[in-house]
Amino acid sequence: MTLRIIATGGTFDKHYNELHGTLGFAASHLPAAIARARITTPVELEVLPLLDSLDMGDPDRQRVLASCQAAPEAAIVIVHGTDTMQDTAAVLGPAVQGKTIVFTGAMIPYAIDNSDAFFNLGFACGVAQVLPHGVYVAMNGRIFAWDNVQKNRAAGVFQPM
């Protein structure tokens, strides 16, 4: 089994820009994270434009969909911002067949202390290999169907609707 990992940005992949004192995007952390995970499953990493998911519009979600449809792999992990993860999942849910697609992200960037990013990546890479075909969100150590998930922003956790 080959695993495709699609990077779309989000908190997971934010970098601290030391000249401007801001969090933004630079090169994705995913190549380093994948190497660190010592994954021997073949992995294809596809880096789409890295965006804060609040800045994603429908064309951005369509681009994610197009990548999934074009992918030869049946197991796909999408690293995505948490704020609109369920919106992109809702675009993919009805449109993709024959593949297991798992969205994940992070509450704290990969490069910041106490980040959940690396756990979430592992979790998603695991369940993407095992779940039946479909589109899922994997956060907080739980698996959600794409049409029954929401982010509780006050609590900072994902939960069923």
Next chain:
Amino acid sequence: MTLRIIATGGTFDKHYNELHGTLGFAASHLPAAIARARITTPVELEVLPLLDSLDMGDPDRQRVLASCQAAPEAAIVIVHGTDTMQDTAAVLGPAVQGKTIVFTGAMIPYAIDNSDAFFNLGFACGVAQVLPHGVYVAMNGRIFAWDNVQKNRAAGVFQPM
């Protein structure tokens, strides 16, 4: 679904003892790792005596088996040293029914730079919720059946027999 995580030691949980300059065991890192993962799935953590898996004998493996048999949860992650992980898995494989048990560990301790531990924990916590009942080893981003896995010590990776 409730998840049981059983800590048995191994590289994952080694601490640096600054007075002796050696790696050994102290309090498990798992409570901190679980909190950091922001898991909202209910988790029961069971900390068995923390051992280097090269120091585990049959009574130690029987203790792991007894914990699994006594556990009310059907999904169990066992954090274990990599050197004899497959040996303990081989004790559990024929003996446990009706549960999904996933062994994992780490090549680099949780507290050391570039550790794979947190990814592996996420991976195992994910697949333990999805795999059919049985006993598995999850390392290197792959899932192995308990009776078809070995550690390639020269390469530092797990592979089928």
Next chain:
Amino acid sequence: MTLRIIATGGTFDKHYNELHGTLGFAASHLPAAIARARITTPVELEVLPLLDSLDMGDPDRQRVLASCQAAPEAAIVIVHGTDTMQDTAAVLGPAVQGKTIVFTGAMIPYAIDNSDAFFNLGFACGVAQVLPHGVYVAMNGRIFAWDNVQKNRAAGVFQPM
């Protein structure tokens, strides 16, 4: 010799707020950093309101001055934002006698990968014990007199005027 460390905020002490996805201030990292440094020199930590130094006004700088004047210790480290560090140093420079005051900060927050914060804290804690009385800025492994230092914002380094 007792050392006083005065926390005023700045990049050094910024935290990632996972609910808002922003960098801001929470409890200072300095108690943890001081413990991690295993300092046996007696240390008095004084935490002033934690501010981005771009948000500091003259009353804020006067508060730092007042703390230095009230301090019984002759060796003081001030952790401060880099953007106006030299401005606060310029308030203290002509006003404080009989003490060695060393400003430091960080280009990357203490809690973010690849941070210079802990090195800078060590550097400042060292030279504050040795330099003649006066007010200094210590950044980039260099010591600057308070009246001959500027931040080169394009390069992200401190240099003489």
Next chain:
Amino acid sequence: MTLRIIATGGTFDKHYNELHGTLGFAASHLPAAIARARITTPVELEVLPLLDSLDMGDPDRQRVLASCQAAPEAAIVIVHGTDTMQDTAAVLGPAVQGKTIVFTGAMIPYAIDNSDAFFNLGFACGVAQVLPHGVYVAMNGRIFAWDNVQKNRAAGVFQPM
């Protein structure tokens, strides 16, 4: 002022060898640590054979002495194991004139959580630029003369004799 940093090994520079599960030496962490510190003071890094200081013999200490005597810089930081740091300092103390030499090290390796290494490096790089000529040990946020320092192994701290 140019600063020379001489790496001799010790806890500071130990790496985890994931194939053998042991701590030992590989490439020094110092190039990465120096880059991370954003030092603009010119730095010459000299990497001697990296040794556990318990394995150092008199020829090893003589090699450190020779490096210091050959160095054109007047400010030298020596990264050294803590167990015999004072012994090497005692070789250099009577033998070197016209230079400020500061020994430092770490109780926890640079690459392990909660390490003091980066603080100690900063501390030593600071005081090496300011202290009068002589040979010193800088640990625990304190400066010790070479002939009045000992490691309290039970407490894991340096103190005067």
